[in-house]
Amino acid sequence: MPYRSRDLVLPGPAGCILLALCLLGWSVLFLKAEEQSHILVYMISCGMMVLVAALTDLHTGISATIRGNERTWDFCLILVMLALLLIFCDDHYNLFLLGTIMVYAVTVLGLNVQLGCAGVINFSAASFFGIGGYTAALLSGSGLPPLLALPLGGAAAALTGCVLLLPVLRTSGHYAALVTMAFALLFKVFLEVSEWFGGPQGLSVQPLSLFGTDFGKDVHFETLDVSFYVKYDLVCFILLCLVFSFVRRLERSWIGLAMDAVRSDETASACFGINIARWKIVAFTTGNLLAGIAGALYAMMLGYISPANFAFADSLLFLSILLLGGLGNSWGVIPATIFVVVVPEKFQVIQEYRYLIYSALVLFVIVFRPAGLLPRMPRHYFGRSA
């Protein structure tokens, strides 16, 4: 029998566990590293590993193992996350980084419903993210339970999105892109001049509180200091899991199919009775809702917000995450978000040049791998075998 490197990956749950352990080990090493040279080494080694896996067909083995044991894999990922929280439980910086990754991923998942499923372009994701955040800020001190800021932030973003519906439905292609860009720019200017929204200084946001625990305070166990970010990260993680499974189910349903049809061919869709406007509205509103929820949580985690957090560049950032990961592939969103958020944070040298590097990377992907680093897979409504 010919030697195939994909056979190196154990099939079955054991393979999943091994993969998850590798992931955990690498994440811990990477997050703990502080020397720039160490970080560089970890990044290069990770890049090399991905390259080798891609070139030697190892990745087909990995994806087969993951696909064959979806349940185990999901479970392993949850354990990896909990292990990370435990290991870094007193490390504010890395915990905040993890939380940021998760709220960004939720936003990009929303963007994926819009652009990846229904093909509705949105250059103002950061604005809807911001609407969620400002909703949380305005609710501070209102006496309402802070958790309510999440659904209300989402609802505010979704409702504001309705203003854009008409132009987005009426125009297409470049014009729709321009409309959302104009909205993103106007949004920031509006915040900067508005007294009510705190102008350029922004507003402070009350911390989340749940079941009587104040999310703004650290917890002390015996000798152990547990950062308050652990609590936020747990909420972020629950939100991410819920949103992820929601988006996956949406994609793998008749709703996702109708959105796919609208994206691929409007004329044919209309001829088969698909209501194009309806599905575009559903996609656009769902995406904005998710961005709003994520924004509200982010604002509470940050404790204050200002217009600078929701600039047009951030909208582009969300879009580039989606393009990097692969349009229409929810799984691709996760590594792409990690990459885009973590690399400039850890690797300070490139901090100033990060937009330059992103643009180069996005251009590279668009030219050489137009479907993204992890392209969309054909739809399987249930598991692999169904």
Added chain:
Amino acid sequence: MTPLLSCSSLTMRFGGLTALDSLDLEVDEGEILGLVGPNGSGKTTFFNVVTGIYRPAGGKVVFAGEDVTGMSAQDICRRGIARTFQRSRLCLDLTVLDNIMIGNHKNLNTGFVHNVLRRKAFRADYEAGLERARTLLRALNPLLAGHVHRTVSELNMMDRRRVEVCRALIGSPRLLFLDEPSAGMTHEETRRLMDEVLNMDMGGQPLTMVLIEHEMEVIRRVSTRCAVLNFGRKLCEGDYESVTADPQVREAYLGADL
């Protein structure tokens, strides 16, 4: 008996060009009407106007006793007209199953609760759809029924046509429009495809069909009646023999082998 579809003085203009010129055409329940005519004579435009892609400049379309003139494509689909396209309009990156299910959209439950929250119920629904798609495919090509989860881009031209036909048939339309199913296929393949469509069991319901086709041999074998268009006008109609014997038709087709 009133016809299933009846168009009266249907007119369609593109700028200065009159693609349909006061066209009167009727389709009876259960018949297979062959629609022929030289290139650019308005055959596809006729389909596009009836299915609601274009709004006619004048005239009337009555389907199953209801005036459907100027209705949206979506509403007309819901009343039971399905079609294929001259240039294939399948979604290449979707699977065979997905493409076929798009044709069944009007019968699918797209409710949020059903699709996202109640996955058990959705699964039963999905499996029923899968079985129906497989049954249709099996009638056209048993091999294809095993490939429902492949993307359409992996299929050859003939299988793509079959998928298009299945997509049009899965919603159990009352009237089926086929726009040049032979395009891109050999004579033999077209013959086989048409035989397959004709032999398809539509659950006892008679299949009413309008077929645009340049391949006169296909028209001769399949159609129960023919209509000839030229410059958006109806030159003549009748059975295959009388139509091909018509001197006007011979003139319009001068050079073509009739």
